[in-house]
Amino acid sequence: MDTHVHDRRRFLALAAGAAAAPLLTACGAGFGGNDSKGDGSAADDITGSFDWKREKGTTVKALLNKHPYTDALIADLKSFTARTGIKVEYDVFPEDNYFDKLTVDLSSGRASYDVFMLGAYMVWQYGPPGWLEDLGPWMRNSAATGAEWDQADFFPNLLQADQWSLKAGAPLGQGGQYALPWGWETNVVAYNTEVFGKLGLKPAESFDELTELAATIKRKAPGAGFDGMYGIAVRGSRSWATIHPGFMTMYARNGLKDFTVDGGKLTPAMNSPEAVAFTEDWARMVKRGGPPSWTSYTWYQCSSDLGAKKAGMLFDADTAAYFQAVKGASPASGKIAFHPGPKGPDGSLATNMWIWSLGMNAKSKKKSASWLFLQWATGKEHLRKSAITHNHIDPVRKSVAEDAAYKDKMRHLPGFLETFETVVDQTKIQFTPQAQFFDATTSWAAALQEIYGGKGARSVLDGLADDLAGKVG
Amino acid sequence: MRLALRPYLLIVPALLLTCGILYPFGLGLYYTLFDFSASKPQPDMVRFENYTTVFTQEAFWNSAWVTVLYAVGAALAETVLGVAVALLLHRSTLVGRVLEKILILPLMIAPVIAAIIWKLMLQPSVGVVNYLLRPFGLGGVQWTDTPTGALLSSIAVDVWVYTPFVAILALAGLRSLPASPFEAAAVDGAGWWYTFRRLTLPMLWPYVLVAVIFRFMDSLKVFDIIYALTEGGPGDSTVVLQIRAYLEAIRFQRYSFGISYTIVLWAVVYLAAMVLVKHLGKIQRKAAEVTT
Numbered sequence: 001m002d003t004h005v006h007d008r009r010r011f012l013a014l015a016a017g018a019a020a021a022p023l024l025t026a027c028g029a030g031f032g033g034n035d036s037k038g039d040g041s042a043a044d045d046i047t048g049s050f051d052w053k054r055e056k057g058t059t060v061k062a063l064l065n066k067h068p069y070t071d072a073l074i075a076d077l078k079s080f081t082a083r084t085g086i087k088v089e090y091d092v093f094p095e096d097n098y099f100d101k102l103t104v105d106l107s108s109g110r111a112s113y114d115v116f117m118l119g120a121y122m123v124w125q126y127g128p129p130g131w132l133e134d135l136g137p138w139m140r141n142s143a144a145t146g147a148e149w150d151q152a153d154f155f156p157n158l159l160q161a162d163q164w165s166l167k168a169g170a171p172l173g174q175g176g177q178y179a180l181p182w183g184w185e186t187n188v189v190a191y192n193t194e195v196f197g198k199l200g201l202k203p204a205e206s207f208d209e210l211t212e213l214a215a216t217i218k219r220k221a222p223g224a225g226f227d228g229m230y231g232i233a234v235r236g237s238r239s240w241a242t243i244h245p246g247f248m249t250m251y252a253r254n255g256l257k258d259f260t261v262d263g264g265k266l267t268p269a270m271n272s273p274e275a276v277a278f279t280e281d282w283a284r285m286v287k288r289g290g291p292p293s294w295t296s297y298t299w300y301q302c303s304s305d306l307g308a309k310k311a312g313m314l315f316d317a318d319t320a321a322y323f324q325a326v327k328g329a330s331p332a333s334g335k336i337a338f339h340p341g342p343k344g345p346d347g348s349l350a351t352n353m354w355i356w357s358l359g360m361n362a363k364s365k366k367k368s369a370s371w372l373f374l375q376w377a378t379g380k381e382h383l384r385k386s387a388i389t390h391n392h393i394d395p396v397r398k399s400v401a402e403d404a405a406y407k408d409k410m411r412h413l414p415g416f417l418e419t420f421e422t423v424v425d426q427t428k429i430q431f432t433p434q435a436q437f438f439d440a441t442t443s444w445a446a447a448l449q450e451i452y453g454g455k456g457a458r459s460v461l462d463g464l465a466d467d468l469a470g471k472v473g
Numbered sequence: 474m475r476l477a478l479r480p481y482l483l484i485v486p487a488l489l490l491t492c493g494i495l496y497p498f499g500l501g502l503y504y505t506l507f508d509f510s511a512s513k514p515q516p517d518m519v520r521f522e523n524y525t526t527v528f529t530q531e532a533f534w535n536s537a538w539v540t541v542l543y544a545v546g547a548a549l550a551e552t553v554l555g556v557a558v559a560l561l562l563h564r565s566t567l568v569g570r571v572l573e574k575i576l577i578l579p580l581m582i583a584p585v586i587a588a589i590i591w592k593l594m595l596q597p598s599v600g601v602v603n604y605l606l607r608p609f610g611l612g613g614v615q616w617t618d619t620p621t622g623a624l625l626s627s628i629a630v631d632v633w634v635y636t637p638f639v640a641i642l643a644l645a646g647l648r649s650l651p652a653s654p655f656e657a658a659a660v661d662g663a664g665w666w667y668t669f670r671r672l673t674l675p676m677l678w679p680y681v682l683v684a685v686i687f688r689f690m691d692s693l694k695v696f697d698i699i700y701a702l703t704e705g706g707p708g709d710s711t712v713v714l715q716i717r718a719y720l721e722a723i724r725f726q727r728y729s730f731g732i733s734y735t736i737v738l739w740a741v742v743y744l745a746a747m748v749l750v751k752h753l754g755k756i757q758r759k760a761a762e763v764t765t
Contacts, residue, residue: 293598
């Protein structure tokens with residue numbers, strides 16, 4: 001009998017051990033994800049005159065996130081292969097697990113993918129361990145980079161957003177260029193013109209007005225023929241992604257900071273009296289005019305609700321509203337307009353942004369071919385084509401943003417171009433660059449949920465600041 | 474020579490499987506002795522500091538408490554419901570046989586997909602659950618917006634997916650029980666409740682306990698259902714140990730620290746399994762006494 005039981009014990013112990021195995025294996029098979037980097041760049045090996053055909057016959061492997069920008073890229077890949085003779089193989093993953101896949105792949109130290117999509121925030125996480133190739137030397141080498149690529153054509157704030165010295169708290173725009181901007185999103189307010197017209201409303205110019213407006217829509221819209229409509233869709237899930245769009249934009253417009261930096265030391269500032277007051281106001285706005293089940297809201301629910309006429313307004317990425325606004329995309333298409341959103345007390349329209357960027361694996365064995373791909377994908381020709389014939393909107397290049405055909409395409413969306421032009425110069429990353437960004441913002445989102453649930457903002461944010469001080473200080 | 478090799482060849486598959494489990498496990502255990510993270514790829518040996526940090530973190534105790542609540546709640550509800558369903562299906566009627574087949578359907582759905590389906594159904598404005606509850610004045614329930622609601626909703630999804638598993642095991646147990654004790658009880662004029670309490674339940678317990686062991690261990694390790702439904706929120710109210718480990722190791726890239734959470738979870742699962750299996754032995758002996 002005992003033997004019998006012991007056999008089961010061993011079996012159960014192994015089964016329990018197996019529970020741990022996947023996570024352990026996912027973390028890679030050994031230390032040393034950061035081989036000591038040489039001083040020189042592989043870009044220095046490229047000499048002579050620039051030639052698109054330099055790496056003819058090579059295959060580059062790309063990891064891509066499922067996105068309309070990606071669809072536009074894939075549709076145009078034949079042009080790249082025709083121009084360079086380089087074949088591109090790619091894997092596309094949905095956003096929910098894209099970054100886990102990329103993180104695990106990069107941390108393993110293998111060069112499974114030569115190039116990949118990433119956000120500018122990811123540079124803060126992937127840059128310090130040495131996983132990202134510094135593209136600066138490639139950009140500066142005229143043998144590697146064609147003259148038509150034209151670095152000066154990028155909006156400077158976007159190029160700077162992917163440039164960092166890898167030191168926590170150091171401003172962006174200095175140090176290595178760890179990715180190239182490829183597509184981006186400003187965070188503004190989109191609204192349903194039908195409900196605004198019927199209720200005689202106009203877009204809010206201050207945060208107090210926005211709160212009142214959201215509450216008014218939630219109160220009056222259902223009785224005006226908009227069944228189940230609430231005021232404003234903003235993200236609320238327990239994720240870093242909840243903080244960066246509308247919340248961080250309004251936070252920055254109020255002149256607030258996530259951290260203060262003094263002599264290289266970061267001190268959490270989300271518990272300053274002004275930040276506490278703003279956070280309380282934000283939670284109040286969501287309670288009065290936000291969606292039911294807000295704590296599960298991601299960009300997808302926010303965007304869908306605007307399209308389904310469930311939300312009167314959306315304070316999020318302009319693209320999230322754009323994809324609902326295009327003809328035939330949703331019941332609300334043709335009835336969505338854009339506005340820069342509320343100004344801060346001093347009239348600030350400081351706006352946070354998300355930048356889909358393209359980066360190169362520092363371990364890639366095909367850096368020269370990968371650079372040709374990055375150069376093409378961020379070049380004028382491809383970006384213009386994908387902006388005009390596909391949905392690669394919010395151009396990272398000035399020439400595309402000013403292109404007549406692009407403007408013609410976007411003109412039918414009320415306020416889109418005007419909003420873009422109003423905020424573009426004030427749009428930048430409003431966070432303090434530091435490697436614990438995802439931990440800090442995930443905890444911040446959890447704190448926001450607790451405040452929304454009724455806990456005191458002061459004590460919750462003090463707790464958050466204490467926790468983060470030990471991690472990022 | 475061939476005969477001498479045979480025993481060793483026969484254990485090769487088991488050996489490979491064991492190594493496949495033990496190698497990453499041992500490696501993970503070794504990693505926890507370092508401060509290995511993305512920001513420190515050349516780590517220093519910190520011995521047991523990661524474990525000390527884990528046990529002194531308020532977040533750990535919160536996660537441990539949530540994990541235990543979830544596992545006990547889910548395993549208990551599934552056992553009660555599973556046994557009840559099995560008793561109802563035990564009579565071999567046409568309806569019972571049809572329901573038996575349908576009952577298996579939730580088990581065929583990946584838990585993460587079930588959680589996503591339930592997330593949509595529980596959505597207050599467009600979900601079908603509130604739509605159906607509206608006539609009873611309950612159309613405004615925000616299922617996952619409060620800590621208690623989020624935990625109960627997660628347990629409910631687990632119950633929906635796994636109750637059939639318990640029911641099938643219990644049903645198999647019911648059908649394998651010897652007929653003679655029941656016939657003797659019927660001859661003696663024993664009532665339904667007496668028969669159930671003194672015969673059915675004691676003899677069925679070993680089967681039920683096997684189901685409980687599987688469900689309890691599995692629920693302690695839950696990740697998919699909760700992550701898909703609440704991502705651990707609101708606040709930290711549904712951050713179970715697996716989610717904490719995932720966030721630390723993968724999302725925040727503090728590998729050694731994240732693995733420490735996994736090792737602690739493994740120890741908890743192991744200990745729970747040991748206790749339950751020991752109990753199973755006793756129950757089996759008791760059941761054998763009832764049968765004889």
